Amino acid sequence: MYRTVKRLGIPDSNIILMLADDMACNSRNKRPGGVYDHPDKSVDLYGDNVEVDYRGYEVTVENFIRLLTGRVGPDTPRSKRLLTDDKSNIFIYMTGHGGDEFLKFQDFNEISSHDIADAFAQMWEKKRYNEILFMIDTCQANTMYEAFYSPNIVAVGSSKKGQNSYSYFHDNNLGISVIDRFTYYNLKYLENVKPGSSLTLRDLTLISDFFGAEQNIELTIDPIKLDNVNKNESQIYIHQIPLKV
Template sequence: MNSFIPVLLIIFYFTQSQTWEIPENFAKTGHSNNWAVLVDTSRFWFNYRHVANVLSIYRSVKRLGIPDSQIILMIADDMACNPRNPRPATVFNNIKQHINVYGDDVEVDYRGYEVTVENFVRLLTGRLPPDTPRSKKLLTDEGSNILIYLTGHGGNGFLKFQDSEEITSQDLSDALEQMWQKRRYHEILFVIDTCQASSMYEKFYSPNILAVASSKVGEDSLSHHVDPDIGVYIIDRYTYYALDFLEKVEPSSHKKLSEFLKVCPKHYCLSTVGVRDDLFRRDTKTVPVTDFFGSLRPVELTDNIVNIPLALNESETIEKIQQTDKKLHYIKQFPDISTYVQ
């Protein structure tokens, strides 16, 4: 019970104070938290590069401070332990194999056959069954900036999910509109790495969305390089150069979104990166990359004095805490059973 006394004392300070004044507009912000929804829509060994793409982005946003509790990761999860994998329990995104992006701290929220169009749309719109675990929910609000990253196989106006179904550009745009109507986001950075990727954002009509695609309509999105030891392509070109940029970003970085939009010119990507910014209200030259790829701890400064007076009986309360405080010590991990051994 003693551990609750300091907390009760603080509450008492606040409730008893009559002179505690908070300046007007203190701690008010339109952007209060960041989330990431990272989806690999394909499966099977020859699509190794797609899971490497999404795990690489996952690693980057975690490094920049977004916690696992605010990241939704959807992957088939069939690469690390695939019988064809010469390096079991690993996924690499570079021929040098110096970073295992699968690691030992990857938290997969939707895996295998859970990666469906229905689950993806329900996740975005918040229409999940009541018994859905918290880790499978996108608990965003009107102050949330959301990074949505998709990779897989697509075509003109559709993206395939595990070679069994597809989501259309109209389905996706309607889901985002539901999010806006339900106040589930503040701004969205939509990034998609697939063939004819820009066709997926052509029908967007909701505000505050910045969309980036690895290829325009009629173009393929190409892979970067093969790892001869693994025997497959291990990363796509757009994501490779996006990661090269993100690796140079720190939580305190001043790099802007306008720089991120230029990470893969055509002579690198061999496809034309598409950008749609007419729905986005801010100038990308003023928006930090960390507004979407990093964590957010809103702090507002004030020149005014915030008075938090102490309770009248503070000295008595502290004295009582000191009198009742007991020294704690660790007990032995295993009991002494020597007296019971004959």
């Protein structure tokens, strides 16, 4: 999402990027300095002139909570502070390995849904935000915001409780899955959005509802009699959608 919000006019001074940052310059990366969302290498997820504020071992649950609540050390530079007030609208995007009400931070510690909920409550009490858009892409993502109890928060997740969030592209050179389907299709949609567009969050969620990893969908131009479909199959057949062949 860093590439997208920056392209749409949000400057680095208004972005705080927390990233492991261990793949762009990995010795196995055939295109040093970039990480791509598709085999055709058309979209560099890093974008141009990436500025990572928290990297490597700085990306911890403690630092994330301190960042949100403003309880950082006095020697913390401005680039690592969330300098917001009661008029600020904040977009928070998180992704990684997760499960029922937890998200891993680099596989050695976890943040729970209650940790985030309590942090948002502190932010509201301290007048650190006006509205928050919280987006998360992980397995059972929706459980990460079920504990929220503060006002003016809109949350979007890639999967329901008990559901997985599947990867879209596995980079064989790096040996990792670079991007999940939910994020890939959201980025694909947002790449066509221009600054000043009148599109709303509703338009975005309609796209992600269809392309999210919640169901296996097969598109066909041939009508199918549902009476002949095995009820044990998890496929959904959609023949009403016009397709270009």
